[in-house]
Amino acid sequence: MNVLVTGGAGFIGSHACVSLLEAGHNIVIADNFCNSSPEVLEHIKTITGRTFSHYNCDLLDYEELAEIFEKHEIDAVIHFAGLKSVPESTRIPLTYYHNNLTGTLHLLQIMEKKKVNRLVFSSSATVYGTSNQVPYEESMPTSATNPYGWTKVMIEQMLNDYTVANSDAAITCLRYFNPIGAHKSGLIGDNPNGIPNNLMPYVCQTAVGKLPFIRVFGTDFNTKDGTGVRDYLHVLDLAEGHVKALEHLEKKKGFTVYNLGTGQGTSVLELLDTFERVNNIPLKRELHDRRPGDIAESYANVDRAVKEIGWETRYSLEDMCRDSWNFIRTNTDKQAN
Ligand code: NAD
Ligand code: UD1
Numbered sequence: 001m002n003v004l005v006t007g008g009a010g011f012i013g014s015h016a017c018v019s020l021l022e023a024g025h026n027i028v029i030a031d032n033f034c035n036s037s038p039e040v041l042e043h044i045k046t047i048t049g050r051t052f053s054h055y056n057c058d059l060l061d062y063e064e065l066a067e068i069f070e071k072h073e074i075d076a077v078i079h080f081a082g083l084k085s086v087p088e089s090t091r092i093p094l095t096y097y098h099n100n101l102t103g104t105l106h107l108l109q110i111m112e113k114k115k116v117n118r119l120v121f122s123s124s125a126t127v128y129g130t131s132n133q134v135p136y137e138e139s140m141p142t143s144a145t146n147p148y149g150w151t152k153v154m155i156e157q158m159l160n161d162y163t164v165a166n167s168d169a170a171i172t173c174l175r176y177f178n179p180i181g182a183h184k185s186g187l188i189g190d191n192p193n194g195i196p197n198n199l200m201p202y203v204c205q206t207a208v209g210k211l212p213f214i215r216v217f218g219t220d221f222n223t224k225d226g227t228g229v230r231d232y233l234h235v236l237d238l239a240e241g242h243v244k245a246l247e248h249l250e251k252k253k254g255f256t257v258y259n260l261g262t263g264q265g266t267s268v269l270e271l272l273d274t275f276e277r278v279n280n281i282p283l284k285r286e287l288h289d290r291r292p293g294d295i296a297e298s299y300a301n302v303d304r305a306v307k308e309i310g311w312e313t314r315y316s317l318e319d320m321c322r323d324s325w326n327f328i329r330t331n332t333d334k335q336a337n
Contacts (some may be wrong), residue, residue, distance in 0.1 A: 002026045002073055003246065006059060006107065007080030009036035011190040012179055013120065014044055015239035016078060018188070021048040023243045028072050029054040031081065043187040059103030062110070069114045076118035078242055078251065079107060082151070086126075086293075087197060089148035094170065100151035101158075108162055117166070118249040120242055121159060123173040124152050125231070125261070125298055131203040134265070135219065135301040138175070138257045145293055156257070163255040168247040177231035177261030177300050179238045181320040182327035189327030190235075200232075200320075204328035207281045214283055216268050218290035223297055227268035231261035231299035234315035234319070234323070244309040261300030262313045 003020055007013040008029035014036075020027050029041065033056060041054050053072065057064045059081050068074075072180045082100045083089070088189040089096040104121075111119065127134045129143035156173050156233045162222070163169045180200040182189030195211070196202045219226040241260045266274075272283050315323075 001075040002028065002245070004028050004030060004068065004072070004074045004077045006030045006077065006103075007082065008054070009038065009040040009121075010080055012176070012238060013078075013080035014040050014188045014233045015183060016080070016242040017044050018047050018299060019236075019239040019243050020246075021050045021052070024299065025243075028057070028068060028074065029252075030057040030068055032058040035083070040188055047183060047185055047187055059106055060099065062106045066110050069110050074114070074116050076107055076120070076246055077107065077111060077116060078120045078246065079104065080122045082122065083259055084148060085197060086146050086148050090146050093147035096147045096151055101154060102112045104155050104158065107157070107178075112166065115168075116248070117168045117170055119159070119171045120249070121155065121171065121173045123156055123175045123257070124149070125175050125177045125259070125300065127156065127175060128193050128298070130295055134297045134299050135263065136259060136298070137171050137301045138259055138304055140291060149246070160255045163253075168253065170253045171252045172245045172249060173255075173257045174241060174245060175257060175259050175300075176238060177233055177259070177298065179235045181230050181234040181236060181315065182321040183236065184323060184326075186330035187286065188327050189324070189331070191327050191328070191331060199230075199271065200324050202282065203272065203275055206283055207275070207279065207325060208328055208332045212284065214272065215288045216272075216285050216293060217288050219287050221290070221296035223267055224315040225267050225269050228294055229265040229267050229297040229299065231264060232266055232271065232317060232320055233260065233262050233313055234320045237313040237315055241305065241309075241311045244311045248309045256308075258305040258309065258311075259300035259302050260305060260311070261302055263300055263302045265297055266317055271317070271321070274317050274323070278317060278318045278321050279325045281325070
């Protein structure tokens, strides 16, 4: 298939591009590099030994995006491009709504015009809000607590409405849980600008000595050890889930949602202990109050993805900790040289 990958230079998109190329698909990347670097494109080529077209394209520019569909025969789209920081979204909500909603709207309008029917969209476990009980199932009601989360809820609704009106459309929303890890080569991974919000990037920055200690947000949750429980999954497994979901769209029209997680809950302390053990690095930690808005537990029921698209995770928490660290260690060394 010829697959347009929006946001293909980003953390998850770059790994999905590697999986797509390795599965024999052709890709075209559209990214404006607002949260990534063009260097990533070279790394994808190095890893796969394949070449592909790519565009410095902002999805907010309708004409620029439409031009790509004129130049290439696109069979399907995987849509990663979006802004993703929860705290930032509360500070600049209109930027988030504009970027994530308008970008998706442009994409859908062009796909409708060009009769490109297949789309895989990056949704998030954040759409389960705060009222559902774990493990989360796809049929549960959705809601959000911040503008970022609302963009995901709204886009899912937009895509659902679109498939109702377009009987040829085949759209899958993948609700990711907590992706961590990196490609084994150490060439691509998660390297957020500034001080990270998410746990694993924060842990890596502490391990490499850029931050003094890890703040454990909340020790009084009703969980196995009082700290927050999440469903961490390896980005390589997540990338593979996109290939499976995309290939399944050849057989299935309409709107579908799949959880992509391991189905296992891991606490903050378990993750820190595992990281210390597999990488042999002590991590200083301080116990703090809960982070506002955090829930106690989030993990997936993944039965639907296993049954319908034949997706199963292969990597352990140990692999995730080892590969996250390998990426940061390798890339921090490069910066120092
Ligand atoms: P990322 O920021 O690394 O990648 C997103 C990419 O999209 C970046 O390369 C960025 O430059 C690009 N982009 C953003 N706005 C654009 C625009 N208007 N036009 C063109 N390119 C644009 O993020 P990621 O972690 O790889 O996440 C990918 C998707 O998955 C996002 O939609 C995100 O909301 C979703 N998601 C991520 C997580 C996570 O933990 N990383 C969890 C759930 C869902
Ligand atoms: C966050 C986002 C969520 C998004 C998800 C994946 C918030 C409120 N939620 O969720 O919308 O879908 O990332 O991108 O930001 N923790 C610490 N110390 C830290 C950082 C985190 O103890 O420095 C704890 C948190 O309290 C939580 C766990 O680690 O229990 C995981 O946190 P994080 O990586 O931010 O992911 P989520 O909370 O799941």
